[in-house]
Amino acid sequence: MSGNAAPAQVLIAGNPNCGKSTLFNALSGGSAHVGNYPGVTVDRTSARLRLGAREVQLVDVPGMYSLTAGSPEEQLAVNALIEGQTRAVICVVDATTLQRGLYLALQLIESGVSVVVALNMMDSAESLGLRIDTGRLSQLFGAPVVPVVATKRRGLDALLAALDKEIGGGSGAERVEVAYPPRLEADVAKLIPVVAQWRPETAPSQTRAFALWCLLSLGEDTLRGIPDDVRRAVHEIREAAKAQGRNIDLEIISARYAWLDDALGEVCSAQERGPSWSERIDRVLTHPVAGLVVFSAVMLGMFEALFAGAEPLIAAIESFTGLIQTQATMVLPPGVLQDLVVEGIIAGVGNVIVFAPQILMLFLFVGFLEDSGYLARVAFVIDRVMKGVGLHGKAFVPLLSGFACAIPAVMATRTIERRRDRLVTMLALPLMSCSARLPVYILVVGTVFAGQSLGWFSAGAVALFSMYTLSVLVTLAAAAVIGRTVLPGPAPTFVLEMPPYRWPSAQILWINAWRRLRVFLVDAGTIILAMTILLWALLSFPKSADIADHYAEERERIEQTEASEIDRAEALRSLDSQEAAEQLGYSLGGRFGHAIEPALRPIGFDWQIGVGIIGAFAAREVFISTLGVVFGLGEADEENIPLRQALRDARHADGTPVMTPLSGISLMVFFLLACQCMSTLAVVRRESGSWKWPLFLFSYMTALAYMASLAVYQGGQLLGFG
Amino acid sequence: MKLPLADLPLGQSARITSIDCERHLSRRLMEMGLLPGTPVRVVRVAPLGDPIELRVRNYALSLRRAEAANIAVSSEETA
């Protein structure tokens, strides 16, 4: 081994669904570290692995069908391969779809890196009556081929032994050389000197593979770090070939498949296949009627789990946070430190972990759908609808989850393969009316529509129904618009493998969901905590000494005048709430609310609602407790009668009521459309890898919300409502 | 008989003769094993009429009709 400080890396590569994650977990025993690949927002899962006398780092590379790349994301596997630390690659191949899996193995072996082929799913292959001569295959490839069953941990020792030997220098077997057509060989020969100049330290055989990679990958790509002269050379060669009516892509790929077809004819016994049980399941699950029924039932089940299943856990976390806050209030002396700890830090940590139940639920569910193979069918069934707004069928599950909470929903977009499609989805889905908006609707409806009805229905029910309908329409429209303007690009292609149905392992579902949660807690959690503290400071400082003195005097007066103990306590409590309200008005946040009042008047709000909106940024439901403080009522929730009364009694300076049905609708529309949720921004930052996208999200949603509320309020007034 | 894959009747086998579409997509399809000469069969149509599911090289692949229209096949049964 070299004296290199970085540990030797062993990559696990393979097609999607071939069992990579299962093998990775079987080899690493579940202990893993999730990081990020530099420059792209793709998770990099790695673990330490003892291999004889060595210790290596095992890295799970995202699923791929080939090394060919058109985007930085696809490039990452190639970059990982040519990194100095990479010592070997375990190429996992699903034995039931040998040719396609071995195409990748062939490319890897050609590239000159040490490869061990793990022929996985041997149990399924055997039950299909498939016989594979792995010894002969290994000879043909010039690389070890080890049959394994990752789920049953079969063949792992042999795999590790082969890997150890390969890292230690290998068997010296001659590697496969695919015979390409002579004209193509001439092209490659022309390109080799250019590539060699770019990477002088590379071995000649690798330079050849790299030249082939360039011919296949370059042109109409967004790859990074490719020198101009290489691009130019590739362009010239491709143009010349085109002029002769040749298709270089086809020449390269079909030469490889021709080699594979020959080799497999030798090592693989012909198989006789009736309809497998997977096919029989599909006859039901993608049936025009039964398929849609099952689809609706599964999606409803997911929804139920997110909404109802997570609810008790969320309530428990919230009351636990409250308990800790009470404890801290008792232990710490009153003052700024107490406030910081209770309302900044503890509330902030609470704001982070409150998402844990829904994230776990959604990822267990999505993990189950993905590993069982049904997620591909979900996309298959619903793609027709998604295509209409320029989305991929796989966008459906994240969008639907948006009804519960945007945070896990944004995280679920990672099942979508292409970065652009992922971004469009995560930028539109925060418009879905999440469960945190509901308390705000309930408060408003209870305030302005109490007891009214519209024909058969109560006015409140109609208002709520309209909000949810509007939310779906706006989300789909936003996806369509964003996909055409901000993120133009070819519409998503739908080339999706339908893997056979398999029963997922509960342990792996847990491990994966837990890893996702940990990434959220660490990466998005720190941002959420920091923003909670910032908001707390904004709504707490500066404090006015005059107000404090005034209330201190009032308190003293009450202590002396009120005779009964109960009256005195009551009067003091009301004084506390009034003081909190005045101090809030004096704080930066309060002043900001006053400052933006001119902008809020046209949409029917006043400064107090403005302060509520600022507070709501910590979490939408905080809107209500902030309003409680603004109106001097202390603690309040959406069912709070005094708060509703206070809202009804609130008056503008000219004496007109603030809350009318019209301004109520305007407020609901604003809450529906505005990005009143810093946690969403934090998680979009994590998943998109830059601050640019959360900033864009915040700006466009706020602008949209303002304009929609303006249209509602002004239009309504013109029509004589309110 | 030559026809676009999108028009191949359900259940009928055919061989691919050419793939003619945007490079990124054609390269992807070819690397997944859809090459001239490769046998394919349409095994299913989604409940809403699109996409369709193919059986090719021992696995199932679904494609939108718009994408399948770029793949020409020659049908064996109605030669």
Ligand SMILES: Nc1nc2c(ncn2[C@@H]2O[C@H](COP(=O)(O)OP(=O)(O)O)[C@@H](O)[C@H]2O)c(=O)[nH]1
């Ligand atoms: N029958 C069988 N199923 C397997 C085997 N290895 C993995 N699976 C299943 O195949 C599905 C996909 O596996 P996963 O590890 O998520 O694949 P990945 O997409 O390559 O990471 C899961 O449901 C696994 O339980 C195996 O050797 N035999």
Ligand SMILES: [Mg+2]
């Ligand atoms: Mg996986």
